Amino acid sequence: METTDLIILIYVVIVGITLGVILLTNLFRIDKYTTNKLINLIRPFVLMINKKKYLFIAQIPIVLGLGIYLGYLTVNGEIQERKNQAKEAYIKENERNIRDLQVLYKAQSQDNKYCNTFSELIQFAKNDSVEITKKVERFNIIPNPDWIANGWKKNDIEKEPKYYTTPTGEKKVNEEGGWLKKTWTEKVLINKKKVCCSENDSIQISNLESIKTDLPDKNLDTEIIKLMTIDNLAKVPGEDQEFTMNTSWIEKTQTGTFEVTYINKETGKVLTIGDLQTGSTDGNWE
Secondary structure, eight states: OOHHHHHHHHHHHHHHHHHHHHHHHHGGGOSSOOSOHHHHHHHHHHHHHHHSHHHHHHHHHHHHHHHHHHHHHHHHHHHHHHHHHHHHHHHHHHHHHHHHHHHHHHHHOSSSOOOSOHHHHHHHHHHOEEEEEEEEEEEEEEEOHHHHHTTOOHHHHHTSOSEEEOTTSOEEEOGGGTEEEEEEEEEEEEEEEEOBSSTTSSBOSSOHHHHHHHOSSOOOOHHHHHHOSGGGTTBOTTSSOBOEEEEEEETTTTEEEEEEEEEOTTTOOEEEEEOTTTOOOOBTTO
16 A cells, blocks of 8 residues: 555544544534434434443444454555556456467468467467468569450450550559559568567566566566466466356458456456457456
8 A cells, every 4th residue: 555545544434533532522412403313313412422421432432343344444455456456457468368379370371260279379489480471462463354355355455565655754654555564562571579478579478567567566477477478478466266267259251269267266357359249359347
């Protein structure tokens, strides 16, 4: 808990206790009944307590105890919430790691599908490489097929020059002479990179800056970080359980889908990345 939060909490507890004492000792000493039915109902009982000193004194530890207990509940709830947020930060990062590997796996797949099992995905990460490519436009000048279909002979078209130069010096295809510029794009291999997990590879497991973004106090748990390796990809950080991973296929778009899920056994909260129905690769918290 931050210093500012602690100061505010102490202030609230002190004010609450003070107001509680004032309420129990002075509120019901008024001569007239109030418009609040509940207060009017318990007013005679409190007036009786105020007339007897030992009963009045007995109120003090009750009020103090109640104030301290409320303060404890607030602090404990805050601590537990921060623990849950911290745990979720590591879980989200692990699910992002799985998502990134799945995207690479599908890009290399011949059937446009994601990986079915963690064991296969881990082997892919440790042993395979990713092709780094770029799209390059290619073209060729050919006799226009429509002209040939309409009776023109290919030999006659080839007698015409493929290009002509405009008055401004621009070189253009001689379409009026029966030529056609046919264009297409193709992938050209630039380089290959190992998938995981050294410094220069495609994917870095456990991006510390990414984890810090989701941490409430920005302090990393080094013990959990040590266990977030490629071999432990399927394991939920900080818990003795594994993620659930499923894959599917969308027939209409001819593409694979995947979904990785974690369910908090205590709170029932679900953290999922990917979507079997839509093909999205986003997390449900993103």
